[in-house]
Amino acid sequence: MSFERLEIEVPATLSxxxxxxxxxxxxxxxxxxxxxxxxxxxxxxxxxxxxxPSYKIKGxxxxxxxIPPLEKLSLEPEDIPLDILYDDSDLLVVNKKAGMVVHxxxxxxxxxxxxxxxxxxxxLSGINGVLRPGxxxxxxxxxxxxxxxxxxxxxxxxxAEQIKNRTLLREYAAIVxxxxxxxxxxxxxxxxxxxxxxxxxxVTRLKGRESLTEYQxxxxxxxxxxxxxxxxxxRTHQIRVHLSYLxxxxxxxxxxxxxxxxxxxxxxxxxxxxxxxxxLIDRQALHAKKxxxxxPRTKEYKEFESSLPEDIESVLSLxxxxxx
Numbered sequence: 001m002s003f004e005r006l007e008i009e010v011p012a013t014l015s016x017x018x019x020x021x022x023x024x025x026x027x028x029x030x031x032x033x034x035x036x037x038x039x040x041x042x043x044x045x046x047x048x049x050x051x052x053p054s055y056k057i058k059g060x061x062x063x064x065x066x067i068p069p070l071e072k073l074s075l076e077p078e079d080i081p082l083d084i085l086y087d088d089s090d091l092l093v094v095n096k097k098a099g100m101v102v103h104x105x106x107x108x109x110x111x112x113x114x115x116x117x118x119x120x121x122x123x124l125s126g127i128n129g130v131l132r133p134g135x136x137x138x139x140x141x142x143x144x145x146x147x148x149x150x151x152x153x154x155x156x157x158x159x160a161e162q163i164k165n166r167t168l169l170r171e172y173a174a175i176v177x178x179x180x181x182x183x184x185x186x187x188x189x190x191x192x193x194x195x196x197x198x199x200x201x202x203v204t205r206l207k208g209r210e211s212l213t214e215y216q217x218x219x220x221x222x223x224x225x226x227x228x229x230x231x232x233x234x235r236t237h238q239i240r241v242h243l244s245y246l247x248x249x250x251x252x253x254x255x256x257x258x259x260x261x262x263x264x265x266x267x268x269x270x271x272x273x274x275x276x277x278x279x280l281i282d283r284q285a286l287h288a289k290k291x292x293x294x295x296p297r298t299k300e301y302k303e304f305e306s307s308l309p310e311d312i313e314s315v316l317s318l319x320x321x322x323x324x
Contacts, residue, residue, distance in 0.1 A: 006065040010057050019046065020053040023063070029154040030067075043068065075104060077119035078111065085304050089123055090155040090297050091148055095306045098144040098283050103135050117149060124151050136160055137170070137234055144309050145172070145288025150296075158296030163234060169292030172229040172239060173218075173308060175285035175315055176248040177262040180225050184216040187242040191235040200255060201237045203245045211235045213242045221319040223270055223277070224251060240284060251277060251315065253284035273322060280318065281311045 008026060020039065024032045035044070035053070042050040045064045046057070083095040094113065096102070101112045117133040118124075124133060134150030136159040148168075150156035162168040190208025194200040212232035219226040225248070229239055237256070243249055244256035252258050259278060266274050292303035308316070 004067040006067070008063040008065070010059055010061040010063065012059045014057060015059045016056050018053065019044075019051060019055040019057055019063075022057055023065075028065075029152060031153045031157050034153060038065065038067070075115055075118060076110065078115040079119050080111065080116035082113075082116050082120055084120070085146070085306075086302070090152060090295070091150050091159070092117075092121070093291065093302075093304050094147050094149060096139055096144060096147055096288075098142050098309065098311075101141045102138045102147070113147070121151060134159075137163060137168075139288055140237065140240075140284075140286075142283035143286045143288065144306075146291040146304055146306050147288070148291060148293060155296040159293060162293055166232050167294070169290060169303070170231045170234075170288065171290035172231070173287045173289045173312070174227045174229055174239060174243065175224050175251040175312065175319075176227060176243050177224060177251055177258065178248045179220060180215065180217055180227065180246070180248060185214075186232075187211075187213040187215065187246065189242060189245055191238060191241055201235065201241050203241060209233075209235060211238055211242065213239060219316075219319075221323050223266070223274060224319060226316065226319075239286060251285040252281045253286075256284075258284055273318075277315055277318060280314045283311070285312050285315055287312055 006028070008023075010022070014022070020032055020035050023030070023035045023044070028035075030038075038044045039051065039053045043066045045051070046055065046061050048062075048064065083097070084092055085095055086093040096113060103114055104110075104112050114133060114135070121133060134152075134156035136148055136150055136156060139145060139147060148159060150159055159168065189203040189211060190205060191201050191211040192204040192206065192208035194202040210233060214230040214232060216228045217225050218228050231238065235241075240250050240253055240256045244253070244258075249257040249261060262274070287308055288306070289308065290303065290305050292301065294300070295302050
């Protein structure tokens with residue numbers, strides 16, 4: 001097993017800085033967590049001696065770094081067709097179909113986006129020492145649209161920082177039941193795990209995390225609104241939870257009231273139309289349509305757009321015909 005070996009001389013003028021922070025600023029293409037693990041595993045030595053991530057450098061020291069080969073992920077690559085819009089040595093942008101799970105989890109260890117990426121990407125450099133794609137942000141299984149995926153620590157760190165700083169553009173299209181109270185607005189309500197159903201999220205003040213969703217009405221119909229939505233934070237199920245909280249769940253959403261809750265409350269003369277709309281889509285009418293970010297290496301702004309899938313278009317066609 002061959003290790004990549006690096007040596008760094010600490011400038012005499014530097015002292016009092018944590019070892020892990022110093023190394024994070026050395027353009028090593030290693031995340032801070034990866035550096036901390038290398039230190040803990042004694043793959044990083046200071047003057048040939050093991051130390052801790054919190055060690056304060058004193059200046060004039062010699063730091064030796066040995067980077068072990070990448071661990072292989074215990075997942076099988078699968079030849080699953082992907083709609084890849086952009087691909088280079090640092091990242092790729094995928095237009096995910098509804099029905100595909102992004103990351104393996106309990107009950108979904110195969111046929112995921114990660115399985116497909118392991119097959120399609122021949123130039124992965126690894127994330128935190130593991131040969132795998134870096135999922136920077138996720139889409140729910142039955143939400144379609146655009147995702148950016150990192151191929152190395154350098155790209156993963158940069159994209160994650162852009163999400164943290166709210167500079168990475170994530171714009172969605174959603175069809176919701178009823179009519180939003182205003183043409184545009186911001187939904188600000190903390191989201192946390194539901195105490196009644198641990199698989200679901202809810203708006204809660206009890207350990208809820210700050211959550212911001214910006215929306216703008218694009219079209220109004222008899223029973224629904226078409227929204228353009230921008231995420232300011234990225235909580236699990238955020239858009240679906242926020243819209244359900246306002247009593248305007250995403251049409252077709254089976255978990256947050258988009259299939260039954262509204263049907264029960266619709267006047268009899270509109271119920272046939274509501275049922276016909278639901279017959280056209282078997283998931284939430286939510287699509288990640290636009291994605292924009294600064295490329296981690298070139299610093300060039302990249303923006304991608306995905307057209308609405310057939311099921312959402314069919315719902316809109318029916319709504320527009322009814323409106324005439």
